[in-house]
Amino acid sequence: MKNNQGLTQFYKYALIGLSCALIDIGVLNALLFAFPTQDAGWLTTFNTVAYTAAILNSYVWNSRYTFNVQKNKKQFVGFILQATASLFIANGVFIGGIWIMDALAILPDWAETNTAKGLSMLLSSLSSFFFMKWFVFRR
Numbered sequence: 001m002k003n004n005q006g007l008t009q010f011y012k013y014a015l016i017g018l019s020c021a022l023i024d025i026g027v028l029n030a031l032l033f034a035f036p037t038q039d040a041g042w043l044t045t046f047n048t049v050a051y052t053a054a055i056l057n058s059y060v061w062n063s064r065y066t067f068n069v070q071k072n073k074k075q076f077v078g079f080i081l082q083a084t085a086s087l088f089i090a091n092g093v094f095i096g097g098i099w100i101m102d103a104l105a106i107l108p109d110w111a112e113t114n115t116a117k118g119l120s121m122l123l124s125s126l127s128s129f130f131f132m133k134w135f136v137f138r139r
Helices: 002-034 040-066 073-104 109-136
Strands: none
Touching: 002 040, 002 109, 040 073, 040 109, 073 109
């Protein structure tokens, strides 16, 4: 029964993750459309804004449906700490991915950015799930 609960949590997390991914990619691409850049500083800023919008969505839905817990200050602080750690992972993978793909020069800039963003989202989401399951929303 406990394994099924963990699997159910992961599936719920993945579905909510899809909505977060749409927000994350949507905000990033909207910013890049409005302010085109390949500058690492601006890309990091844009990625941080996009990630923050997605992570707020994640907190609301995951606390309510995936982990089904009552929100409290201690939990919120834990969520902010895990979000910050996941943001460092997201930005590191995002900028590192762009740097590597730019050096290879096989894709257009927009494709490099979105490929790096996808990898960034995958790795930061996985880390975020385990942080939330084992530390933030632990019963």
